[in-house]
Amino acid sequence: MREATATDAPAIAALHVASWRSAYRGALPDAYLDGPIEPERLATWTTRLGALAPGDVVLLAERGGSLDGFAAAFARDDGDALLDNLHIAPARHGQGLGAALLAETAVRLAARGSRTMHLWVFDVNAAAQRFYMRLGAIETGRRVETMFGAAVPETRFGWPDLDALLSRPA
DSSP states (O other): OEEOOGGGHHHHHHHHHHHHHHHOBTTBOHHHHTTTHHHHHHHHHHHHHHSOOTTOEEEEEEETTEEEEEEEEEEOTTSEEEEEEEEEOGGGTTSSHHHHHHHHHHHHHHHTTOOEEEEEEETTOHHHHHHHHHTTOEEEEEEEEEETTEEEEEEEEEESOHHHHHTSOO
16 A cells, blocks of 8 residues: 555446446436546545645555555544545455555554544445444534535444554454
8 A cells, every 4th residue: 555646546436436327326427427537536636645744644455556546544633533534456356455444544643643534425325334333433524515506415434443443353
C-alpha cells in the first residue's frame, strides 16, 4: 500500500465511479450515475488530492499496475477522523483487502494524532454496514443526505478508540 499523490486522481476517480455504479444503482439517480459522475468524481479527487492536510490519509492498494482499492480519511482538529471512502474493485471483494486498507488507514491516522474515526454508510449498502460492524464499528447516528437530487438515508458508524480497532484480530 502507498499514499496517493495528485497524479493518482484519474485512477481513484475511475474506481470510485465503478464502485458507485455497482453499489448505488437505485439509491442515486440514474441520470447522475450514467452521466456526469465521471467528470464530477475526477474533479473531486483532483481537488482533494491537491489539498490534503497533514493528518489526512489516502491509501492505494495496487497489484500489477492496477488499482484494486483505496481508502480516504480526513482528520479533524478534535482528534476524530472521517473515513470518507473505502472502495474495492469488484474482482477483489471478499479477499481481505478492505480490512487491510482500513487497518493501515487507522495505523496512519493514529500516528498523525487521530484518536477516533467515523463514517457514513448509505442504508442501501447493507453489506458495507455488516463489514464495518464485523470490524468493531458501532452505530452512532442516522440522517438523510441529499445527493445529486436524491434523498439518501445514511447510518453513521464509528470507532470510539482507534487503538481498539488496531488491536482486533484480522
